[in-house]
Amino acid sequence: MNIDDIMRHYRETSEMPASSLEFNEDGDSVTTIHETSWVRILLTRKRTDPKGALLEIEISPPSSGPGPDSDSHKKEETGETGEATRRRILDLAKHVEYMLRLHDAGFILDMLGTECTWTAYGIFRSMPSRSLFELIAPP
Numbered sequence: 001m002n003i004d005d006i007m008r009h010y011r012e013t014s015e016m017p018a019s020s021l022e023f024n025e026d027g028d029s030v031t032t033i034h035e036t037s038w039v040r041i042l043l044t045r046k047r048t049d050p051k052g053a054l055l056e057i058e059i060s061p062p063s064s065g066p067g068p069d070s071d072s073h074k075k076e077e078t079g080e081t082g083e084a085t086r087r088r089i090l091d092l093a094k095h096v097e098y099m100l101r102l103h104d105a106g107f108i109l110d111m112l113g114t115e116c117t118w119t120a121y122g123i124f125r126s127m128p129s130r131s132l133f134e135l136i137a138p139p
Contacts, residue, residue: 018050
């Protein structure tokens with residue numbers, strides 16, 4: 001991930017005149033400024049407050065893995081897939097640490113929907129510092 005590219009995309013989107021933005025029926029203009037397999041960083045501008053910018057980070061937590069009746073679970077009982085479970089737990093821990101890091105920086109956390117997408121968001125009136133973009137960079 002290139003932090004400079006994310007900053008440039010944020011700056012370009014947040015400084016666009018409101019007249020050149022496309023707003024949905026709720027009055028929001030939403031742009032994805034970065035996306036990976038487990039994180040999506042969105043910038044939302046509102047028609048009612050075009051100078052403000054909502055920076056939202058959506059995190060898809062890793063799946064919990066196979067259920068107790070799966071072949072993988074039976075192999076796990078013999079120790080054959082214990083390492084796979086360990087990797088899933090470590091991956092989940094990275095996701096949790098990332099969310100807590102965002103919270104410590106002042107982002108508001110939430111969990112949405114039945115698939116339990118984790119979100120963190122903050123509202124900015126000016127260009128955030130480079131250190132904030134370094135903070136939101138996923139591990």
